[in-house]
Amino acid sequence: MIRLLLIIFSCLFVLSSSIGQSNASITVKRYSKVDAGYLMVLRQNDDLFEQLQNFARTEKIPSANFTGMGFVDITFGFFNFETKKYEPRDFKNVELVSMHGTIAWKNDSTSIHAHGVVADKTFQAFGGHILKGKVGTGSAEILITVHDKKFQRKKDESIGADVLSLD
Amino acid sequence: MIRLLLIIFSCLFVLSSSIGQSNASITVKRYSKVDAGYLMVLRQNDDLFEQLQNFARTEKIPSANFTGMGFVDITFGFFNFETKKYEPRDFKNVELVSMHGTIAWKNDSTSIHAHGVVADKTFQAFGGHILKGKVGTGSAEILITVHDKKFQRKKDESIGADVLSLD
Amino acid sequence: MIRLLLIIFSCLFVLSSSIGQSNASITVKRYSKVDAGYLMVLRQNDDLFEQLQNFARTEKIPSANFTGMGFVDITFGFFNFETKKYEPRDFKNVELVSMHGTIAWKNDSTSIHAHGVVADKTFQAFGGHILKGKVGTGSAEILITVHDKKFQRKKDESIGADVLSLD
Numbered sequence: 001m002i003r004l005l006l007i008i009f010s011c012l013f014v015l016s017s018s019i020g021q022s023n024a025s026i027t028v029k030r031y032s033k034v035d036a037g038y039l040m041v042l043r044q045n046d047d048l049f050e051q052l053q054n055f056a057r058t059e060k061i062p063s064a065n066f067t068g069m070g071f072v073d074i075t076f077g078f079f080n081f082e083t084k085k086y087e088p089r090d091f092k093n094v095e096l097v098s099m100h101g102t103i104a105w106k107n108d109s110t111s112i113h114a115h116g117v118v119a120d121k122t123f124q125a126f127g128g129h130i131l132k133g134k135v136g137t138g139s140a141e142i143l144i145t146v147h148d149k150k151f152q153r154k155k156d157e158s159i160g161a162d163v164l165s166l167d
Numbered sequence: 168m169i170r171l172l173l174i175i176f177s178c179l180f181v182l183s184s185s186i187g188q189s190n191a192s193i194t195v196k197r198y199s200k201v202d203a204g205y206l207m208v209l210r211q212n213d214d215l216f217e218q219l220q221n222f223a224r225t226e227k228i229p230s231a232n233f234t235g236m237g238f239v240d241i242t243f244g245f246f247n248f249e250t251k252k253y254e255p256r257d258f259k260n261v262e263l264v265s266m267h268g269t270i271a272w273k274n275d276s277t278s279i280h281a282h283g284v285v286a287d288k289t290f291q292a293f294g295g296h297i298l299k300g301k302v303g304t305g306s307a308e309i310l311i312t313v314h315d316k317k318f319q320r321k322k323d324e325s326i327g328a329d330v331l332s333l334d
Numbered sequence: 335m336i337r338l339l340l341i342i343f344s345c346l347f348v349l350s351s352s353i354g355q356s357n358a359s360i361t362v363k364r365y366s367k368v369d370a371g372y373l374m375v376l377r378q379n380d381d382l383f384e385q386l387q388n389f390a391r392t393e394k395i396p397s398a399n400f401t402g403m404g405f406v407d408i409t410f411g412f413f414n415f416e417t418k419k420y421e422p423r424d425f426k427n428v429e430l431v432s433m434h435g436t437i438a439w440k441n442d443s444t445s446i447h448a449h450g451v452v453a454d455k456t457f458q459a460f461g462g463h464i465l466k467g468k469v470g471t472g473s474a475e476i477l478i479t480v481h482d483k484k485f486q487r488k489k490d491e492s493i494g495a496d497v498l499s500l501d
Contacts, residue, residue: 036370037370063368063373065370065373065401065475065477067401076453076457078429078453078454078455078457079405079472081471087455089457091457098431098432098451100401100402100403100431100432100433101403102475113475114403115403115429115430115431115432116431117431117432117451117453117459125451125459125461126453126457126458126459127429127431127432127451127452127453127457127459128429128431128453128457129429145370145477146369147368147369147370147373148368148369149366149368151366151373156377156378156473158378159378159471159472161471161472161473163375163377163472163473164373164375164473164475165375166363166364166365166366166373166375167363
């Protein structure tokens with residue numbers, strides 16, 4: 001009897017896991033090649049930067065610009081020039097009403113720089129440098145414009161921050 | 168004498184009507200082909216989505232992304248996941264400081280999804296999912312990037328909202 | 335002894351000047367050709383419109399759209415339709431979280447029209463028509479999409495403001 005219950009529970013567990021996973025399933029395409037570059041559509045719980053980085057690695061993207069919108073949980077950071085650290089603030093369940101960013105390189109790693117604007121249910125807008133973000137109960141639509149050149153981010157010592165180098 | 172006045176009034180009426188119409192006249196081009204796609208310039212009283220839909224139908228656009236700015240009367244909506252309805256709010260005589268959107272398909276109809284940011288005369292910013300909008304005392308400049316693929320919006324049952332499908 | 339000190343001070347002065355200059359040096363490239371157009375990266379103290387105008391003149395750009403982000407001091411203006419003047423407001427040390435603009439012509443001069451959204455350290459967002467702006471302690475990354483046609487801005491007498499003409 002106990003054995004039967006264990007089997008039933010195991011089945012239910014496997015079933016619920018697979019339902020939970022189906023959202024983030026690898027079988028759902030996250031981007032598609034278009035004339036202008038790539039159209040990316042992220043799904044609930046997708047991490048914005050992780051997906052952009054996976055994309056850049058998989059497609060061997062030299063560099064890129066992107067614009068987008070969606071529905072997200074996001075963390076903005078404002079750079080404190082005295083402490084040289086970003087002071088963060090979280091925004092949950094907000095519309096991503098604008099996003100602009102670049103994919104470049106910092107040494108041998110992909111380096112993403114993005115700014116966003118979000119709005120809550122009162123429509124008040126907040127914006128900032130994106131530290132991290134993930135898709136909420138909705139999606140994110142991102143258009144990626146690929147460049148044929150590999151650009152590096154290099155520290156500009158006079159300001160203590162990375163700047164995209166065009167050399 | 169009364170007949171003369173009537174004739175004068177009629178002339179003035181016809182004249183004023185035609186001046187009023189000249190703005191929305193069909194003779195003013197609303198978009199022009201450019202290397203990157205189409206540059207659209209909307210005029211006072213033009214409906215944003217109507218113009219984008221007319222354009223997509225006329226030019227047989229498979230799918231597209233667009234970005235824009237202008238001066239508008241606009242209605243944002245925030246999706247209430249309990250009622251499954253958008254809660255709307257109007258903003259009148261505001262600068263459209265950012266707009267990002269996609270043109271795709273929902274069954275056999277053109278389906279436009281756009282997010283915007285607006286600012287009033289105090290420069291405070293508001294943003295959201297655009298339910299409708301029309302150009303105010305100014306214009307709207309929109310760059311449309313056309314895709315060679317036809318993308319569909321399909322209901323994602325797990326979140327109860329449409330998601331752009333890349334299949 | 336005094337002579338020696340004078341020489342040392344002179345050396346230090348020349349050295350500090352050249353370090354100060356290196357930021358705005360003409361030897362640092364401000365833009366690079368990419369498949370989609372040009373990627374522009376502006377540095378501390380660069381004037382947004384001056385750099386865009388220099389670029390347009392140097393590269394003989396017929397017309398263009400641009401999008402961008404960065405860290406800036408900026409002045410927005412809201413058009414007062416009674417006085418026909420822009421009422422300005424300055425925002426200092428703010429993230430430029432979104433910028434959309436067009437490069438066209440007004441008679442024989444380059445004419446730039448741009449809208450921006452900025453956010454301060456509280457992440458509150460403000461937006462408007464950009465009257466002027468310069469890069470703060472950071473940079474500005476701008477993607478410029480070049481059009482093959484030369485578009486003119488012409489006064490629309492019915493609204494008293496310039497509108498981009500597609501004729």
